[in-house]
Amino acid sequence: MSFRESLGPIFSKLPAVTGPEGHVHFKSKLWWTLAILLLYFALRNVPLFGLSPESIDLFEAYRAFFAGAHGSLLLLGIGPIVTASIVLQLLVGADVIKLDLSDPADQAFFQGAQKFLVFVMIVLETLPQIWGGFLLPDPGLAQALGVSLGVITWMIFIQVCIGGVLILFMDEIVSKWGIGSGVGLFIVAEVSQQIITGLINWRPDQVGLPIGVIPKWIHILQNTHLLEFSLDGIMFIMITGGILALITTVGIFLLVVYAESSRIEIPLAHSAARGARGRFPVKLIYASVLPMIFVRALQANIQIIGMLLDSRGITFLGEFVGSTPVSGLMYYLSPIHSPYDWVPSLVAESFAGMGVAAPATWQIGLHVLIDATILIVGGAIFAIFWVETTGMGAKQTSQKIFNSGMQIPGFRRNIGSIEKVMGRYIPKVTVIGGAFVGLLTLIASLLGTIGEAGGMGLLLAVSILYRLYEDIASEQMMEMHPMLRSFFGGEK
Structure with a gap:
C-alpha cells in the first residue's frame, strides 16, 4: 500500500462541515455569513481563562492578517490554516507530493491533507508559546483554585486549541454555506476594526497624543504650539499626526480597486447556442x-523560531525585545510596518525607547532591501502556487470552459486549443500580478496606514472586500439565471 493510500482513509474520516445537497439561496448564504461574522466578534472577546496579564503576544506585528486577538479564545486566528497551506503548497509545488489537482480524487486528498495539517499546526503553534514562556499561567488563580500552575497551563493549552479548531470550522461553514471564504471574512473584520479604532480612539499613545487620527487632530488644533513649521514640525505633522497614514490608506484603497478592475477579457462563444457569447x-x-x-506568514514563523531561541538564551540568529527583533539575521528578515522601521531618526527613537542601540543607516537600508525582495519575489512565487492549487491554472480553467460548452471563437472546440490561448495570458499575468501586489504591500508598509492594520492588512482588506462585492453580484446573477451555475461549477 502506498503512502497516499494509507493516509487517504484517515483524511476522509476527519470531522468536517456537511456541505449542502443542492443550491443554497442567496439570502441563506448571506445569513450564514453574517452569523459567522457575529460569532467571530463574540469569540475574539472571550478571554482565555487563567492567562496571566504578563503574557507576551508572539503575533503582535501580524494581528491584522492573522485575524486573532491576544489573550482571547481566538489567539491563533487563521495562523494554523495559513501555515498548513504554505507547507502543503510548497510540498506539492516541489513535487514532493505528486498530485494532479485537476483530478477530483487528488483534490479531495489535498483538502484532507490540508485539514490534517491544520490540526497539527494548531498544536505546533500553541506548544512553543507555552514552553517558551510567552503564554503564562496566572499564579493568583492557581492559588485561589488550589491547583498547580501546570493545571492552569494545560487549561490554557486546551482553550487555545479549541479556538483554533473553531476558526477552522467557521471558515468551512462560510466556504460551503456562505459567501466567499471565512479566512477573507475574518481578515476584513479584523482590519476594519483596527482602521475604525485608528480613526476614533481617544486613548493617549506613548507621547501623550490620542491614538485616533480624528481626536489627535482635535488635540493638536487645541494646542497650536504643536503646529511648528520646521523640518521636524512637518515630520511630526505628517507622521505622528497621521496625515501620511491617512493619505496612504486612501491611496492604497484606490490603487487596489483600480488594479482589481484591470483585466484582459478573452472572448467566448457557446458551441450549441448560436449568438450566445461571453468573456473570460x-x-x-x-x-x-x-x-x-x-x-508574511512565512516571515512570522521565522520570527517565532528566533524568539523561541532567544527566550532560551540562544541568540546567534538575533536578539529580541518583547516581540521586536533588534539585531542579527532576525532583524533583517523582519517585515517593515511603518516609517518607524526605516526612517533613521524614527528608528533611533524606537530603539531608544527599547533601551538598545539603533542599527546603522546601511543596516536599515539592507533591511528595507531584503523585505522588498521577499515581498516582490515571494509574491510572484506564491501567486503561482496559489493559482495551480486552487484550480485557476490554464489547464484547469480550460477544462471548466470546455465543460460549460463554451469555446474561443476562431479556434477548434477542444481543450488543447483553449489551453493554448489561456497559457498565453494566465501564467504571465499571475507572475506580474503577484509581484505588483508585493510592491503595493511594500509601499503601504513603508508609508504606514491608519490604525495598526499595516500595509499588508489594508491591502488584503480592500482586495477581499472588492472580491466579496463581486461574489455577491455573481450570486445574485446566478439566482436570477440558474443556468449560469453550471458554468461556475455550482449545483443546478
Whole structure:
C-alpha cells in the first residue's frame, strides 16, 4: 500500500462541515455569513481563562492578517490554516507530493491533507508559546483554585486549541454555506476594526497624543504650539499626526480597486447556442492578494523560531525585545510596518525607547532591501502556487470552459486549443500580478496606514472586500439565471 493510500482513509474520516445537497439561496448564504461574522466578534472577546496579564503576544506585528486577538479564545486566528497551506503548497509545488489537482480524487486528498495539517499546526503553534514562556499561567488563580500552575497551563493549552479548531470550522461553514471564504471574512473584520479604532480612539499613545487620527487632530488644533513649521514640525505633522497614514490608506484603497478592475477579457462563444457569447476575465491581480498572506506568514514563523531561541538564551540568529527583533539575521528578515522601521531618526527613537542601540543607516537600508525582495519575489512565487492549487491554472480553467460548452471563437472546440490561448495570458499575468501586489504591500508598509492594520492588512482588506462585492453580484446573477451555475461549477 502506498503512502497516499494509507493516509487517504484517515483524511476522509476527519470531522468536517456537511456541505449542502443542492443550491443554497442567496439570502441563506448571506445569513450564514453574517452569523459567522457575529460569532467571530463574540469569540475574539472571550478571554482565555487563567492567562496571566504578563503574557507576551508572539503575533503582535501580524494581528491584522492573522485575524486573532491576544489573550482571547481566538489567539491563533487563521495562523494554523495559513501555515498548513504554505507547507502543503510548497510540498506539492516541489513535487514532493505528486498530485494532479485537476483530478477530483487528488483534490479531495489535498483538502484532507490540508485539514490534517491544520490540526497539527494548531498544536505546533500553541506548544512553543507555552514552553517558551510567552503564554503564562496566572499564579493568583492557581492559588485561589488550589491547583498547580501546570493545571492552569494545560487549561490554557486546551482553550487555545479549541479556538483554533473553531476558526477552522467557521471558515468551512462560510466556504460551503456562505459567501466567499471565512479566512477573507475574518481578515476584513479584523482590519476594519483596527482602521475604525485608528480613526476614533481617544486613548493617549506613548507621547501623550490620542491614538485616533480624528481626536489627535482635535488635540493638536487645541494646542497650536504643536503646529511648528520646521523640518521636524512637518515630520511630526505628517507622521505622528497621521496625515501620511491617512493619505496612504486612501491611496492604497484606490490603487487596489483600480488594479482589481484591470483585466484582459478573452472572448467566448457557446458551441450549441448560436449568438450566445461571453468573456473570460483575466485580472491583473489574477491570484488575488491572499498569496501575500503566505509571504508574511512565512516571515512570522521565522520570527517565532528566533524568539523561541532567544527566550532560551540562544541568540546567534538575533536578539529580541518583547516581540521586536533588534539585531542579527532576525532583524533583517523582519517585515517593515511603518516609517518607524526605516526612517533613521524614527528608528533611533524606537530603539531608544527599547533601551538598545539603533542599527546603522546601511543596516536599515539592507533591511528595507531584503523585505522588498521577499515581498516582490515571494509574491510572484506564491501567486503561482496559489493559482495551480486552487484550480485557476490554464489547464484547469480550460477544462471548466470546455465543460460549460463554451469555446474561443476562431479556434477548434477542444481543450488543447483553449489551453493554448489561456497559457498565453494566465501564467504571465499571475507572475506580474503577484509581484505588483508585493510592491503595493511594500509601499503601504513603508508609508504606514491608519490604525495598526499595516500595509499588508489594508491591502488584503480592500482586495477581499472588492472580491466579496463581486461574489455577491455573481450570486445574485446566478439566482436570477440558474443556468449560469453550471458554468461556475455550482449545483443546478
